[in-house]
Amino acid sequence: xxxxxxxxxxxxxxxxxxxxxxxxxxxxxxxxxxxxxxxxxxxxxxxxxxxxxxxxxxxxxxxxxxxxxxxxxxxxxxxxxxxxxxxx
Amino acid sequence: xxxxxxxxxxxxxxxxxxxxxxxxxxxxxxxxxxxxxxxxxxxxxxxxxxxxxxxxxxxxxxxxxxxxxxxxxxxxxxxxxxxxxxxxxxxxxxxxxxxxxxxxxxxxxxxxxxxxxxxxxxxxxxxxxxxxxxxxxxxxxxxxxxxxxxxxxxxxxxxxxxxxxxxxxxxxxxxxxxxxxxxxxxxxxxxxxxxxxxxxxxxxxxxxxxxxxxxxxxxxxxxxxxxxxxxxxxxxxxxxxxxxxxxxxxxxxxxxxxx
Numbered sequence: 001x002x003x004x005x006x007x008x009x010x011x012x013x014x015x016x017x018x019x020x021x022x023x024x025x026x027x028x029x030x031x032x033x034x035x036x037x038x039x040x041x042x043x044x045x046x047x048x049x050x051x052x053x054x055x056x057x058x059x060x061x062x063x064x065x066x067x068x069x070x071x072x073x074x075x076x077x078x079x080x081x082x083x084x085x086x087x088x
Numbered sequence: 089x090x091x092x093x094x095x096x097x098x099x100x101x102x103x104x105x106x107x108x109x110x111x112x113x114x115x116x117x118x119x120x121x122x123x124x125x126x127x128x129x130x131x132x133x134x135x136x137x138x139x140x141x142x143x144x145x146x147x148x149x150x151x152x153x154x155x156x157x158x159x160x161x162x163x164x165x166x167x168x169x170x171x172x173x174x175x176x177x178x179x180x181x182x183x184x185x186x187x188x189x190x191x192x193x194x195x196x197x198x199x200x201x202x203x204x205x206x207x208x209x210x211x212x213x214x215x216x217x218x219x220x221x222x223x224x225x226x227x228x229x230x231x232x233x234x235x236x237x238x239x240x241x242x243x244x245x246x247x248x249x250x251x252x253x254x255x256x257x258x259x260x261x262x263x264x265x266x267x268x269x270x271x272x273x274x275x276x277x278x279x280x281x282x283x284x285x286x287x288x289x290x291x292x293x294x295x296x297x298x299x300x301x302x303x304x305x306x307x308x309x310x311x312x313x314x315x316x317x318x319x320x321x322x323x324x325x326x327x328x329x330x331x332x333x334x335x336x337x338x339x340x341x342x343x344x345x346x347x
């Protein structure tokens with residue numbers, strides 16, 4: 001999700017995730033995720049800037065992300081609705 | 089310390105990510121949490137590197153299907169447009185066998201194009217992509233049956249009261265409707281050019297409307313002709329543009345990545 005507003009390199013992604021979740025993110029976790037996402041065609045690497053390489057979402061990745069977010073939003077709305085119905 | 093942590097990763101991983109990973113680790117202090125996280129990451133990379141060769145091979149197969157699908161889409165667009173224009177007999181009178189062969193070649197290349205491009209699009213929307221494949225593919229098969237019937241049965245009824253010509257028309261209409269569906273799915277997945285998808289969709293709708301207007305009647309003939317011409321041109325341009333975009337994407341995927 002961090003790449004949804006444009007390309008970012010690893011350090012910027014880590015900062016973004018940490019800001020969003022309030023939890024630290026390890027470099028090992030980040031690069032395991034980057035390698036998997038790149039392999040699946042969800043993200044792609046851009047030419048390196050100095051030694052840092054930015055990544056961006058591919059078209060398939062953006063579509064996948066939008067779908068996941070919509071699904072999550074529908075699920076959350078359903079939960080809230082049920083909670084409202086069952087709450088005293 | 090950083091050099092030691094990076095050496096824990098497999099060599100193929102280091103060749104691809106090592107430099108940028110080192111740069112990242114140099115940007116902030118490495119604490120005990122980071123060391124444990126990196127060691128777990130290295131373990132994960134080593135476990136995954138065993139299947140690396142297989143992954144590369146399947147990735148290559150995927151780009152091959154994209155390239156073949158792209159080339160077939162360009163050929164299918166050209167063959168369908170040419171054979172429809174020749175079948176109408178408005179511009180050029182040619183032997184029926186030539187038109188029949190072009191129709192068969194068009195149907196076969198369309199099947200290949202649909203399979204190749206759908207395999208690519210199915211990565212994002214499997215169900216939609218395979219429905220969008222099934223409809224025009226079924227149309228192409230039915231139109232092939234119609235062409236074979238026209239060659240071997242002639243004007244006699246082939247299925248029930250239907251002559252081969254009607255079967256061919258039904259198959260061809262399904263191809264156009266299915267191409268429209270394929271265009272909608274392509275637009276939705278955005279896996280290939282959306283402009284090409286819109287062009288193909290417009291062409292499919294225009295040709296279908298022209299055929300329906302011709303069948304129902306009551307509309308000036310000129311409107312039918314304009315719709316047919318616009319539809320066939322748009323259909324041709326749409327498939328060719330999708331094919332070119334698929335080949336472009338294949339080249340990007342196949343290009344060697346800088347280490």
